[in-house]
Each structure stands twice: as structure tokens, then as C-alpha cells.
Amino acid sequence: EEVAKLLQLKAQLNGGEESQNANQxxxxxxxxxxxxxxxxxxxxxxxxxxxxxxxxxxHGAVTIxxxxxxxxxxxxxxxxxxxxxxxxxxxxxxxxxxxxxxLTVPFARFLAMNKISNIKRYHIAKVYRRDNxxxxxxxxxxxxxxxxxxxxxxxxxxxxxxxxxxVYEILSTLNLGSFVIKLNHRKLLDGxxxxxxxxxxxxxxxxxxxxxxxxxxxxxxxxxxVDEKGLSGEVADKIGEYVRLNGKIELxxxxxxxxxxxxxxxxxxxxxxxxxxxxYCEIYGTSDMISFDLSLARGLDYYTGIIxxxxxxxxxxxxxxxxxxxxxxxxxxxxxxxxxxxxxKQVPCVGVSIGVERIFAVLESKLxxxxxxxxxxxxxxxxxxxxxxxFEQRMLLCKELWDQGFKVEHSYKKNPKLLAQLQxxxxxxxxxxIILGExxxxxxxxxxxxxxxxxxxxxxxxxxxxxxxxxLENYKANEAL
Amino acid sequence: EEVAKLLQLKAQLNGGEESQNANQxxxxxxxxxxxxxxxxxxxxxxxxxxxxxxxxxxHGAVTIxxxxxxxxxxxxxxxxxxxxxxxxxxxxxxxxxxxxxxLTVPFARFLAMNKISNIKRYHIAKVYRRDNxxxxxxxxxxxxxxxxxxxxxxxxxxxxxxxxxxVYEILSTLNLGSFVIKLNHRKLLDGxxxxxxxxxxxxxxxxxxxxxxxxxxxxxxxxxxVDEKGLSGEVADKIGEYVRLNGKIELxxxxxxxxxxxxxxxxxxxxxxxxxxxxYCEIYGTSDMISFDLSLARGLDYYTGIIxxxxxxxxxxxxxxxxxxxxxxxxxxxxxxxxxxxxxKQVPCVGVSIGVERIFAVLESKLxxxxxxxxxxxxxxxxxxxxxxxFEQRMLLCKELWDQGFKVEHSYKKNPKLLAQLQxxxxxxxxxxIILGExxxxxxxxxxxxxxxxxxxxxxxxxxxxxxxxxLENYKANEAL
Numbered sequence: 014e015e016v017a018k019l020l021q022l023k024a025q026l027n028g029g030e031e032s033q034n035a036n037q038x039x040x041x042x043x044x045x046x047x048x049x050x051x052x053x054x055x056x057x058x059x060x061x062x063x064x065x066x067x068x069x070x071x072h073g074a075v076t077i078x079x080x081x082x083x084x085x086x087x088x089x090x091x092x093x094x095x096x097x098x099x100x101x102x103x104x105x106x107x108x109x110x111x112x113x114x115x116l117t118v119p120f121a122r123f124l125a126m127n128k129i130s131n132i133k134r135y136h137i138a139k140v141y142r143r144d145n146x147x148x149x150x151x152x153x154x155x156x157x158x159x160x161x162x163x164x165x166x167x168x169x170x171x172x173x174x175x176x177x178x179x180v181y182e183i184l185s186t187l188n189l190g191s192f193v194i195k196l197n198h199r200k201l202l203d204g205x206x207x208x209x210x211x212x213x214x215x216x217x218x219x220x221x222x223x224x225x226x227x228x229x230x231x232x233x234x235x236x237x238x239v240d241e242k243g244l245s246g247e248v249a250d251k252i253g254e255y256v257r258l259n260g261k262i263e264l265x266x267x268x269x270x271x272x273x274x275x276x277x278x279x280x281x282x283x284x285x286x287x288x289x290x291x292x293y294c295e296i297y298g299t300s301d302m303i304s305f306d307l308s309l310a311r312g313l314d315y316y317t318g319i320i321x322x323x324x325x326x327x328x329x330x331x332x333x334x335x336x337x338x339x340x341x342x343x344x345x346x347x348x349x350x351x352x353x354x355x356x357x358k359q360v361p362c363v364g365v366s367i368g369v370e371r372i373f374a375v376l377e378s379k380l381x382x383x384x385x386x387x388x389x390x391x392x393x394x395x396x397x398x399x400x401x402x403x404f405e406q407r408m409l410l411c412k413e414l415w416d417q418g419f420k421v422e423h424s425y426k427k428n429p430k431l432l433a434q435l436q437x438x439x440x441x442x443x444x445x446x447i448i449l450g451e452x453x454x455x456x457x458x459x460x461x462x463x464x465x466x467x468x469x470x471x472x473x474x475x476x477x478x479x480x481x482x483x484x485l486e487n488y489k490a491n492e493a494l
Numbered sequence: 495e496e497v498a499k500l501l502q503l504k505a506q507l508n509g510g511e512e513s514q515n516a517n518q519x520x521x522x523x524x525x526x527x528x529x530x531x532x533x534x535x536x537x538x539x540x541x542x543x544x545x546x547x548x549x550x551x552x553h554g555a556v557t558i559x560x561x562x563x564x565x566x567x568x569x570x571x572x573x574x575x576x577x578x579x580x581x582x583x584x585x586x587x588x589x590x591x592x593x594x595x596x597l598t599v600p601f602a603r604f605l606a607m608n609k610i611s612n613i614k615r616y617h618i619a620k621v622y623r624r625d626n627x628x629x630x631x632x633x634x635x636x637x638x639x640x641x642x643x644x645x646x647x648x649x650x651x652x653x654x655x656x657x658x659x660x661v662y663e664i665l666s667t668l669n670l671g672s673f674v675i676k677l678n679h680r681k682l683l684d685g686x687x688x689x690x691x692x693x694x695x696x697x698x699x700x701x702x703x704x705x706x707x708x709x710x711x712x713x714x715x716x717x718x719x720v721d722e723k724g725l726s727g728e729v730a731d732k733i734g735e736y737v738r739l740n741g742k743i744e745l746x747x748x749x750x751x752x753x754x755x756x757x758x759x760x761x762x763x764x765x766x767x768x769x770x771x772x773x774y775c776e777i778y779g780t781s782d783m784i785s786f787d788l789s790l791a792r793g794l795d796y797y798t799g800i801i802x803x804x805x806x807x808x809x810x811x812x813x814x815x816x817x818x819x820x821x822x823x824x825x826x827x828x829x830x831x832x833x834x835x836x837x838x839k840q841v842p843c844v845g846v847s848i849g850v851e852r853i854f855a856v857l858e859s860k861l862x863x864x865x866x867x868x869x870x871x872x873x874x875x876x877x878x879x880x881x882x883x884x885f886e887q888r889m890l891l892c893k894e895l896w897d898q899g900f901k902v903e904h905s906y907k908k909n910p911k912l913l914a915q916l917q918x919x920x921x922x923x924x925x926x927x928i929i930l931g932e933x934x935x936x937x938x939x940x941x942x943x944x945x946x947x948x949x950x951x952x953x954x955x956x957x958x959x960x961x962x963x964x965x966l967e968n969y970k971a972n973e974a975l
Contacts, residue, residue: 041603041606041834042565042607043560043561043564043565043607044561044564044565044589044591045588045589047561047563049558049559049560049561049604049608050558050559050560051558051608052556052557052558052615055556055557055558055559056556059557070871070901071896071899071901071902072896072901072902072903073871073872073902073903074871075533075536075537075870075871076533076540077530077531077532077533077536078530079524079530079531080524080525080528080529080636081562081620081622081636082525082528082636083524083525084523084524084525100583100584100586101583101586102581102582102583102584102593103581103582103583103584103585105581105582107526107624108525108526112562123530126522126524126530127530132533134533139562141562143588155561155562155563163906165906168885168906168907168908171885171889171906171907172906174889175906178893178896293889296886296889296890296893297889297892298893298897355522389556390551390554390555390556391551391554392554404649404652405777408774408777408778409777411778412777412778412779415552416779418552419552420551420552420553420554421553421554422553422554425644425646425648425649425652425653425656426648426649426652427649427652
């Protein structure tokens with residue numbers, strides 16, 4: 014009897030579903046960890062990306078694109094244990110393919126495959142990670158990356174300092190508030206580990222432990238070093254002394270006097286390189302934002318030289334002068350391209366990845382806090398009609414204005430109400446409306462209305478273009494962005 | 495012994511490979527049917543897309559983005575037998591996902607999911623089809639689509655005529671030579687089939703046969719109708735009479751007198767709709783490019799009203815006034831969104847897809863025929879040095895010019911040869927070079943060189959910005975595009 018009831022219930026449920034909709038029997042959603050971008054989100058995105066691209070272009074970068082998927086082998090062995098997060102395509106009787114995980118490995122593959130030994134390029138595109146998405150913290154499985162890299166054999170630290178300058182220009186132009194760019198050097202880190210007595214084979218794993226210092230307190234990181242990674246407490250404490258240091262060029266000078274450090278060739282090389290790059294940053298006008306920070310380690314294995322990370326500082330006005338997180342990071346990776354070259358030919362590279370998703374999120378929340386209404390179109394003029402049966406007249410005027418390059422809309426209904434048309438303009442923040450009426454048409458004029466202050470004037474039809482140009486000259490679609 | 499030899503040979507081969515490269519044991523390539531886009535290709539692409547986007551914005555469109563993959567069920571049952579070309583992702587213990595096949599189905603899913611009942615949007619993004627790629631004919635498995643659609647309940651043919659106007663503006667602005675926009679109506683096609691005596695259940699399959707008329711002669715299409723699709727020769731011949739007709743509004747008038755056609759309610763509705771849209775096209779100034787063409791059928795099942803397709807005509811100067819193929823197409827699809835809505839709520843849509851890949855290919859071949867050299871960067875000024883040890887001076891000047899917003903490069907080498915620097919500028923088509931030398935620095939001037947005519951003048955350092963602005967005022971990076 015129980016079973017019969019259950020079956021009946023099930024039948025009802027199924028029936029209910031089917032009668033509701035024969036076509037659709039699945040939840041209407043985007044895949045886990047992904048999302049659509051609404052017109053409002055796209056408006057913010059376009060504005061941010063336009064500004065970033067203009068900085069990249071100011072520094073003479075070209076752009077390239079690569080396929081969204083790569084042969085799986087191209088990605089294999091590049092991301093360490095994160096490789097489990099790679100999306101694979103189904104084997105449909107062809108090649109074994111995976112979605113790209115970042116833009117750096119495809120860039121290295123591109124250089125090796127096309128035997129390019131120097132290029133300065135940017136690449137803005139989506140990448141894929143089967144991570145456990147934390148939507149609330151803005152982490153998705155599909156997200157934009159925005160990379161700028163300089164490849165080629167050049168003199169020390171000159172391209173590296175320009176990458177720092179690029180980050181500086183981008184964060185300045187985006188008006189995100191104050192920020193700091195932390196710099197460090199992988200050779201100095203290695204030398205520091207050496208000087209503290211870390212066994213060489215543990216450098217990388219201790220480096221990842223140090224990398225956690227931006228999120229965890231020293232005590233926890235020390236615990237990981239000692240309990241999990243087998244360092245003695247004494248060695249860990251020595252590291253602890255160094256990683257709390259940060260400063261400017263005088264810190265480099267001080268460390269070049271450090272009797273333990275200078276026993277390590279690697280540390281001295283790292284410090285000399287830091288001296289050079291800090292001098293170049295002085296020339297490039299970025300010093301004020303720079304902190305030489307010995308706790309900066311960066312997660313990725315492939316870095317070989319300078320590393321950097323830009324962090325937004327909270328609004329100091331609110332008294333919470335705390336970091337809201339990393340918005341750019343990068344460094345030098347001289348050995349990655351060689352992994353793809355049949356003869357292991359190396360192409361030294363240095364680059365930076367702008368954390369555009371985090372920047373989008375910061376701006377979105379800023380705008381919603383300001384209650385700023387965002388325009389999602391750039392319509393300049395709306396052509397309305399005040400009476401019935403003027404839709405062909407409206408169409409004709411739209412045609413004339415499109416011919417002159419104006420951004421123009423009108424109602425797709427033949428006889429819309431005037432009030433509805435004017436309301437639409439106010440909602441959409443369209444600055445100007447032309448109102449057509451029989452009497453104006455006969456007089457060869459139109460009524461031109463300023464949506465903002467609702468003032469109306471008559472303009473001769475043959476002077477309309479000039480008048481519109483005049484009124485739109487200083488108009489900007491979104492002051493807020 | 496044989497076996498031993500083979501094993502030895504194998505060991506040699508493996509050893510050889512490994513000694514050549516321990517890291518890389520696979521061919522360096524992009525997946526089948528995909529490609530990288532070089533800086534030159536990207537320059538063409540950006541230029542084309544910028545122009546297209548400015549037309550979309552002129553008509554007040556917003557833009558959206560959707561994930562590159564969808565739940566497989568979203569795509570199921572939308573593409574007929576082409577569904578076998580869908581790329582599936584590997585089931586990695588989550589949802590069953592597929593790469594998007596076009597932008598129309600994700601758009602319909604987006605509307606239904608967000609309960610949007612009117613929107614005008616464009617979407618430019620890559621789509622994926624596991625087709626047998628014909629690289630020579632420019633067909634890839636990964637390619638850009640570029641769609642503009644108007645969704646909402648509006649008066650008949652007003653948004654439809656605007657879509658045609660959008661195609662007209664885009665093809666005019668891209669300077670691709672002369673073109674024709676063919677128009678037809680699905681209801682007229684159905685009515686025509688009805689009038690000719692085609693059984694209702696064969697309308698769609700006969701429609702796909704007609705769709706082949708742009709590539710195949712009538713005789714072949716007739717054969718398919720009779721031999722494969724079971725029409726009588728007499729019925730096929732009647733269809734043949736109609737599909738060779740094309741013209742302007744007077745053809746609509748003539749067909750409205752056709753005693754067979756006007757027996758079909760559907761045909762009359764289609765003809766009346768054609769009359770309306772042709773009148774609107776007259777107002778919108780697009781009539782000269784329009785051909786009402788009864789052979790136009792369009793492949794996709796989901797069209798319900800007007801359909802259109804734009805075709806480039808060959809250079810008539812060369813005497814081969816033949817079509818080089820479709821570069822845009824679209825139509826009305828009023829029932830697709832309802833397939834996603836739990837209550838089958840319909841949102842009528844009309845849209846157009848610009849064949850940007852074909853347009854890119856046409857422009858690429860044009861440029862290579864012209865031997866036009868394309869700029870891939872927008873660098874305006876190169877800062878060179880004439881003597882050694884001036885690299886910090888160069889860096890300082892770059893910094894000053896970047897601060898003023900100029901697009902500036904210099905060598906990443908400390909002491910590059912002057913000739914090498916000047917050659918770089920000529921190769922890269924950079925218009926201006928500043929040449930720094932000790933004596934100029936002491937005098938507070940710089941030497942400014944016009945790369946094109948190699949003329950050099952001295953400019954006071956504090957007047958440099960003004961002078962550069964003046965010289966760059968009318969400079970355009972790529973005249974050819």
C-alpha cells in the first residue's frame with residue numbers, strides 16, 4: 014500500500030511537470046560556477062577593459078588570441094597539483110583536449126610553436142578551473158584573465174620595471190583608491206632559505222608556505238613549516254625574522270650588509286637585481302607605491318626572477334586601512350617557453366596578470382553603494398511622436414540621423430503614448446528627445462527636449478544636425494565609470 | 495633475434511627522442527580545426543569589430559555575455575541533425591556540459607531564465623562545432639559569431655526592417671564592395687509549397703532543399719526533391735517556376751495577383767508582410783541593396799517570419815560579377831524562447847548574425863593582395879639614443895611622455911645601436927623618433943625625426959609635448975583598414 018501511494022505520488026509529480034511544460038524538463042540555469050554577464054555588468058567590464066587596453070597600447074603591445082582549448086599534453090605538468098582542476102573535453106574520437114587554465118601556458122606554447130623570440134603582447138580572455146566555486150567571494154569556474162607580457166633577451170630589469178609601471182598606470186587610471194605594489198625576487202627568497210638552513214629540496218614547499226602570509230598570521234605559517242614541512246623551530250624563526258621586513262631601497266642596502274645573507278650567492282644576486290629595479294622604478298615614477306617585501310612569494314612554480322603583486326588598500330577615511338586583496342600580480346619566468354621547444358630553446362619572459370574579475374567586483378559594489386544608475390547603451394537622441402500615425406515620419410527622421418552618425422532610437426510600436434516614450438528616455442538616461450507633431454512637421458521644425466531639465470525648444474529641421482552636435486559635444490554616457 | 499633487434503631499435507628511438515627533448519614528446523600544434531590569431535590578424539579583427547560595434551551602438555543595443563558552455567540539455571533538440579557536431583565536456587563528476595554551438599540558443603535561454611521580455615542586444619563571441627574543418631575554405635571548429643537581436647512584442651516589421659538597416663550600415667562602413675540583401679518570408683515559402691501541392695509534413699525538408707539553390711543548380715535541387723524527398727516532377731517544376739523569381743515591391747504586387755498563391759492564407763500573409771517590410775526599407779534608405787528573392791530559404795528550422803541574407807558581389811571591374819558568398823543572415827524566430835520557459839511564454843525575436851570570419855578572410859586577402867603593411871601597435875613615438883649610457887635618460891623621457899598619454903616605446907637594451915633603433919621604427923611604421931644625445935641633453939633640446947621622410951629638427955624639451963600633439967593630430971595608425 015505504501016508503495017502504491019508512492020508510485021501514485023510520483024506519477025502525479027511527473028504528470029504535473031509534463032503538463033506544465035512538455036519541452037523543458039530541467040532546471041534553467043548556467044553551469045555550476047559560471048554566470049551570464051548582464052548589460053550592466055558588461056558596461057562596467059567594457060569600461061574597465063577599454064582603460065586597461067589603452068595602457069597596454071601606450072606601451073606598444075600587440076594582442077593575440079589562442080583557442081579556448083589546447084591539446085591536453087600542452088597543459089600537463091605545468092600547474093603542479095592544481096592540474097586536477099583542468100576541464101577536459103570528452104573524447105569524441107579525436108584529440109584529447111582540455112580548456113585553457115590560464116593564458117601564460119598558451120602564450121609559451123604560441124611562442125615556441127611560431128619560433129617567436131621577442132614580442133610584447135596582451136591577451137584578454139576567459140580561462141577555466143574546476144575549482145569549488147565560492148560565488149560569494151567572487152570566485153568562479155569561468156573568469157577573465159588579462160595578461161601583459163614581454164618576451165625576449167634584454168638587459169636586466171628594464172622590461173621588468175616597465176611591467177611594474179604598467180600596473181601602476183592601470184591602477185591609477187581606474188581610480189580604485191590607494192594601492193601598494195609589493196616586489197620581491199625569487200633568487201633572494203632562495204638565498205634567504207639557504208642562509209636560514211632550509212634544505213634545497215624544500216625551497217619550493219617552504220616558498221608556498223611563505224606565500225600564505227597574506228592570508229594567515231605568522232604563527233600558522235610557522236606551524237605548517239615545522240609540523241608539516243619538517244623544518245626545525247629555529248630555522249623557521251630565522252625565516253620569520255626576514256619575512257617581516259619590508260621597505261624601500263635602504264632595506265636592500267641594509268640586507269647587503271647582513272652577514273648571513275651575503276654568504277649566499279643567490280641572495281646577493283637577488284639583492285643586486287632588486288637594487289637595479291628599484292632604481293628604475295624611481296625613474297619611472299612608481300616608487301611611491303612600491304614596497305620591497307620579503308614575505309611576497311607568489312604561488313606559481315615557474316617564476317625565476319622578480320615577482321610582484323599589487324594590493325588595494327581600504328578607504329583610509331573609514332579607518333579600516335586594510336588590504337582588500339590582490340588586484341595584479343606577476344613576475345619573470347625564463348624557463349617556460351623552453352619546455353615547449355624541441356631543442357629546449359629558452360625565451361625569457363616577464364609579465365603581469367591584472368585581476369580584472371576582482372576589479373569588476375570592486376566597481377560593481379562601489380556603484381551599487383553609490384546607487385549610481387549605469388547607462389548600458391549610448392543612445393544620444395530618442396525620436397518620439399506626439400500623435401498617432403506618425404511612425405513613418407519617425408522612421409524617416411531616424412534614418413536621417415543614423416546617416417549622420419547619431420545614436421538614435423525610437424519606439425517599435427506604431428502609436429506609442431507620448432508619456433511612455435518620455436518615461437523610457439528618463440529611465441534610460443537618454444539626454445535628448447525629438448518630439449514630432451503634425452504642426453511641427455508642417456512648419457519644418459521639430460521640438461527638441463532636454464530630458465534632464467525638461468526644457469523644450471523648436472529647432473528648424475535643416476539645422477537639427479548642427480544643434481544636436483552642439484548639445485552632445487561634452488556629453489559623456491557614464492560619468493560614474 | 496628479430497625481437498631483440500626490434501627492441502634495440504625501439505630503445506634507440508626512445509633514447510633519441512629523450513635526448514633531444516626530455517620535456518616535450520608531442521607535436522606542437524593547436525587542436526584540429528582551431529588556430530592562433532596573430533597580431534596582424536587581431537589588428538584586422540579589432541578594426542572590423544570596432545566598426546560593427548559602433549553600428550550596433552548607433553542603434554541602441556546593449557551587450558551581454560554567456561558562459562562558453564551550457565548544460566547539454568539546453569542545446570539538445572535545437573539544431574536537428576547537426577547536434578552531432580556539438581562538443582561535449584568530459585563528465586568529471588558534475589553536470590553534463592557542452593560548448594555553445596551558436597549564440598542564439600544561449601540568448602533564448604538567457605531571456606527565459608531572467609524573464610526578460612524585451613531587449614536589444616549584441617553578442618560577439620566564439621562558438622564551437624565539431625565539423626570537418628575545411629581550413630582552405632575558411633571553415634574552423636572554433637570561430638567568432640557576431641549577433642544582433644531585438645526581442646519583444648512590437649508592431650509588425652518595424653524591428654525587422656531595422657535589422658536589415660543594421661546589415662546595410664555594417665556592410666557599407668566596411669567597404670567590402672557592392673552587396674545585395676536578399677529577403678523572403680517563411681510564411682510565403684510555406685504558402686508557395688502549399689500552392690504547389692507539397693504535403694505539409696514535407697515543408698521543412700523541401701525548404702532545406704531550396705536552401706541549397708545558392709550553391710547548386712536547379713537541376714540538382716529538383717533531383718533531390720523528386721528522388722530523395724518524393725515529390726512528383728510536376729510539383730517540383732511548379733516550385734521551380736517560383737524560386738527563380740526575384741525583384742522589388744512590384745514582384746510582391748504581381749504575386750498578390752497569382753491565382754494559385756492567393757488560395758493559400760499563409761502565402762497572402764507572407765506577401766502582405768513583405769509589402770510592409772519593403773516599404774519600411776524604402777524609408778530606411780536600404781531599398782537599392784534589397785532583392786525580394788523567392789529562392790532564399792535559410793537552413794535553420796526555427797525561423798517563423800522574415801528571413802534575409804546578405805551576399806557580397808564580386809568586383810565588377812574584373813568582369814566576374816559573381817557572389818563571393820553570404821556575409822550576414824538572419825530572420826524572425828518567435829518560438830525559441832518559449833522552449834525554455836516553464837510556462838511556454840513566448841518572446842518574439844528577430845536578429846541577424848554577421849559572418850565576421852568570412853569578412854576577416856576577405857580583408858586579409860585584400861590586404862595581402864595590396865601588399866599593404868599593417869601596423870599591429872599604435873606606438874606614436876620611439877625614444878632612441880645616439881650614444882652609450884643614455885638608457886636612464888631614455889627611460890626618464892619615456893616616463894614623461896607616458897605621463898602625458900603618448901604611446902611610446904624604447905629599446906630594452908642599455909646600449910642599442912642607433913641604426914638598429916631607426917630600422918625598428920621603419921619596420922614598425924612608427925611615425926616619430928626622438929633621438930637623445932649628450933649635446934642635446936645639455937642644451938635642453940631633443941632631435942625629433944620624421945621616420946617617413948627622415949627629416950630631423952631640434953625641439954626644446956619643454957615644448958616637446960605640444961610639438962608631438964601637433965604632429966600626431968591627423969595621424970592614423972592604419973590607413974588601409
